[in-house]
Amino acid sequence: MKTTRREIMMFAGGSAVGVLFTPAPWRLITDTALWSENWPGIPVPARGEIRARYTNCSLCPAGCAVRARCVGDQPVALAGVAGHPLSHGALCPFGLAGHHLPYLPSRVKQGPVKEAAAAVADGIAKCGPAEYIVTLDLRPARTASWTYRRAMAAIKNGRYVTPSYDPPVAVDFAKARTPSSDRSAAVDLAKAPTHPSDAWMAADLTRARTPSSDAWMAVDLTRARTPSSDGSAAVHLAKAPTPSSNAWMAADLTKARTPSSDRSAAVDLAKAPAHSSDAWVAVDLARARTPSSDASVAVDLTKARTVLSLGVALLDGWGTPGNVIAARPGFRLIQAEAVESRTASMADWWLRIRPGSEDALAQGLAGTLTRAAAAEATGLAESEIAALAAELKDNGPVLVLGSSRLESTGRTIVTRRETPVPAEWRKAAPVTGLASLPDGSIRVLIIDESTPGAYLPWKAIEKKLVADNPVVVALAWSREGYGRHAQYVLPVGVYPEVAGDIPPAIDSVAATFRISTPLVAAPGGCVKPEEFIAGAAGLPLTDTLHERADAIHKTGRGTLFTYADAKSAALKDISAEDFWKALNAGGCWIDTPDDKAAVARLAPTVAQPRSSEESELPLAVVLSQELTPASPILSKLYQESNLRLGPNRVALPPSSGLEDGTQATLQTVLGKCAVQVTLDAGVPAGLVRVSASPAILDLCADGARAKVVRA
Amino acid sequence: MTLRGKIPFLAGLAVALGAGWVGFPHAIYRSRPQPVDFSHKVHADKAGTKCEDCHSFREDGTFAGLPTVDKCAGCHAAPMGATVAEKNFIDQYVTPNREPRWAVYARQPTNVSFSHIAHVKRANLTCESCHGDTGSSSTLRPYQADRISGYSRDIWKVQTTQAGKPMAHGMKMADCVECHRRKGLEHSCLDCHK
Numbered sequence: 001m002k003t004t005r006r007e008i009m010m011f012a013g014g015s016a017v018g019v020l021f022t023p024a025p026w027r028l029i030t031d032t033a034l035w036s037e038n039w040p041g042i043p044v045p046a047r048g049e050i051r052a053r054y055t056n057c058s059l060c061p062a063g064c065a066v067r068a069r070c071v072g073d074q075p076v077a078l079a080g081v082a083g084h085p086l087s088h089g090a091l092c093p094f095g096l097a098g099h100h101l102p103y104l105p106s107r108v109k110q111g112p113v114k115e116a117a118a119a120v121a122d123g124i125a126k127c128g129p130a131e132y133i134v135t136l137d138l139r140p141a142r143t144a145s146w147t148y149r150r151a152m153a154a155i156k157n158g159r160y161v162t163p164s165y166d167p168p169v170a171v172d173f174a175k176a177r178t179p180s181s182d183r184s185a186a187v188d189l190a191k192a193p194t195h196p197s198d199a200w201m202a203a204d205l206t207r208a209r210t211p212s213s214d215a216w217m218a219v220d221l222t223r224a225r226t227p228s229s230d231g232s233a234a235v236h237l238a239k240a241p242t243p244s245s246n247a248w249m250a251a252d253l254t255k256a257r258t259p260s261s262d263r264s265a266a267v268d269l270a271k272a273p274a275h276s277s278d279a280w281v282a283v284d285l286a287r288a289r290t291p292s293s294d295a296s297v298a299v300d301l302t303k304a305r306t307v308l309s310l311g312v313a314l315l316d317g318w319g320t321p322g323n324v325i326a327a328r329p330g331f332r333l334i335q336a337e338a339v340e341s342r343t344a345s346m347a348d349w350w351l352r353i354r355p356g357s358e359d360a361l362a363q364g365l366a367g368t369l370t371r372a373a374a375a376e377a378t379g380l381a382e383s384e385i386a387a388l389a390a391e392l393k394d395n396g397p398v399l400v401l402g403s404s405r406l407e408s409t410g411r412t413i414v415t416r417r418e419t420p421v422p423a424e425w426r427k428a429a430p431v432t433g434l435a436s437l438p439d440g441s442i443r444v445l446i447i448d449e450s451t452p453g454a455y456l457p458w459k460a461i462e463k464k465l466v467a468d469n470p471v472v473v474a475l476a477w478s479r480e481g482y483g484r485h486a487q488y489v490l491p492v493g494v495y496p497e498v499a500g501d502i503p504p505a506i507d508s509v510a511a512t513f514r515i516s517t518p519l520v521a522a523p524g525g526c527v528k529p530e531e532f533i534a535g536a537a538g539l540p541l542t543d544t545l546h547e548r549a550d551a552i553h554k555t556g557r558g559t560l561f562t563y564a565d566a567k568s569a570a571l572k573d574i575s576a577e578d579f580w581k582a583l584n585a586g587g588c589w590i591d592t593p594d595d596k597a598a599v600a601r602l603a604p605t606v607a608q609p610r611s612s613e614e615s616e617l618p619l620a621v622v623l624s625q626e627l628t629p630a631s632p633i634l635s636k637l638y639q640e641s642n643l644r645l646g647p648n649r650v651a652l653p654p655s656s657g658l659e660d661g662t663q664a665t666l667q668t669v670l671g672k673c674a675v676q677v678t679l680d681a682g683v684p685a686g687l688v689r690v691s692a693s694p695a696i697l698d699l700c701a702d703g704a705r706a707k708v709v710r711a
Numbered sequence: 712m713t714l715r716g717k718i719p720f721l722a723g724l725a726v727a728l729g730a731g732w733v734g735f736p737h738a739i740y741r742s743r744p745q746p747v748d749f750s751h752k753v754h755a756d757k758a759g760t761k762c763e764d765c766h767s768f769r770e771d772g773t774f775a776g777l778p779t780v781d782k783c784a785g786c787h788a789a790p791m792g793a794t795v796a797e798k799n800f801i802d803q804y805v806t807p808n809r810e811p812r813w814a815v816y817a818r819q820p821t822n823v824s825f826s827h828i829a830h831v832k833r834a835n836l837t838c839e840s841c842h843g844d845t846g847s848s849s850t851l852r853p854y855q856a857d858r859i860s861g862y863s864r865d866i867w868k869v870q871t872t873q874a875g876k877p878m879a880h881g882m883k884m885a886d887c888v889e890c891h892r893r894k895g896l897e898h899s900c901l902d903c904h905k
Contacts, residue, residue, distance in 0.1 A: 022731020
């Protein structure tokens, strides 16, 4: 029998049809997918006896305590530490997967270290009188930050810059007398209580009402000279002429120059006792700056019965997750926000306001704007605003987050002592803002991007660089941030590869000191930012964490909580050596609560007027999350599902006219970048929700205006 | 087209179905024998040991899994009986203090996080709930692993070849899901998956 070509084709066709009705092709597809999970380069957890090691998560300022299950030297799973007085055993999804970060595909593992060091040295040598050597610290207030400040003090024209130069200022309003209606922006200094020596206040009269035309004493700080060794360019009211009974004192600090000490541009209230009962100073915190590193502000959630959050992600990244969750049953949460964020969805009452109308709502509640005007601005009904006002009045103490137009009540916002540092470290460069540096003045810029923190748009930095060959060095573990713009990208370790301390979180009412102890070793080519910057300045290399631990131990204050046994012990009962060992083996020092901590309030960021060009853009930008690196391995949750927007993705409402997955361009007044569109019915019309990736942060901040067009 | 004309098509169909349903489920796995001819039944019946005597929990609650040869040497320092298997075990593993390279039928892939103590101590599941009659087996069957994914056949099986047959034991994801669903404990992917 002869087999024809037709019969062979028929046989093949029958086989092809038949095989589809067997498990073979479907099984091969899934098997191949599983096989791809074990491709080379994908880490495989070790198997063997498990032991526990302890550290603190440095991915965000919360610094939650971490118990790491390790097989040999490899961490295979992370969890919280039960009984921890601050983190309460909780760990967020980022922290749970923190041990995956060393495997980030975008990691930088090699870099031109010698060339960068030579370029920095050359830049320092060539630095002109009107030029600066700048260290930009994205996570200030660490021990490493003090090294940077000391290094910048050791370099001629050195400047230490942080992105957020508008942190809270320590102001005691507890006993401030409410003035009469025509003295509304005033605070009575005569009745001001004795402030702790580290409580400073920046005073700005630019918005103060003039109570009378002839009873003012203006202090022009542009001509101020250094009055004392510890408060250069500050105005000591004690040395000011004693005003008469009707005299008013006005201090305009907006023109103050940044002095050398960390108590810059400040008015020392502690030295202002000599005023008569009628001596008033007008204080406007709207433009206040933090004058001192040793007076910061903390939020005490346990004291609040009602929390009004004006767009603050209270339940999604703000503060210490465990601490917020522990305090949550004690307060009623009212969230005023344009989108149904995770905090809004879990709030007791979500007020869906128009984008950017938080300030109008606060003014409406404070009475500086009429209810009708506030209702028109926010899109809320007048009755809703009235109901909210009544609730804030009846259900105090009230904590207001996101605005200082409306003051918090009770002791919900207080000052917090600084974590002690060795006395010799105080000879350090002051904290300055980038805006205080003239355009075209930075000769050398070193950016410490080793820990996630705030982000300054590159455009704002770029204009500050000198025109001819500025040196920009990024100390980063990824090229996706400032590494895109720097001449030199030097690799650094990523959590949990590096040792460093974590400053106290915003919701920690006491100072803390905890070390993120490395769980794994950093790759061989990595640089330690502290060593690089100290080396550039010629500072001797010392174990700064150990020195700071010793300085804390000398105070004898506070308690040490150790993670392995979940016990607290008084610091005075522990030797310095044991204290240091405990900190490295999983421990947290917590300062004694400051009974005299002053009530404070948060200073807002001043909204810059929007240009007409920006106002014409149709969409308001809402940032979806903090700039925290996500696990490269939990791809289903983060990279693929868009439960959290992936890098360079934007979420638009279905009515936007674009399709899901469309390649598009995000445009703002600062530029444009390529993005991919995700349609989300939870995003209202007129908004675009964007991921907080560096490329997008270079273009826009929360509340900016933007346009998304098909690419 | 006549019936004769359809014969090649039907033949191809039959061959593909046969290969797919009978040949493929066997061809997809590779087998390897266990290093030691071990009898759970002998240890349970004659020595009176229980599962947890060898497959124990550590002090911190983690599951130690397979016993090390040190544990075996506690009884088998010298041959117990005259079988060839016993002699081989003593000569090849106990005397040189070398660990047998056991192939674990129940080894879950690395993307699964399974806690023995949660299931044994908290949920009070018996070993047989998941491991079936392994504890009374007289010999160790060959270990079979998927040629492509590398997964053990016990956790990643071609279900269709077992159609209609009751499952002897369950260590596949479907079995976990079914049990969790039955007990109202079906919460999220991250309960089990890393």
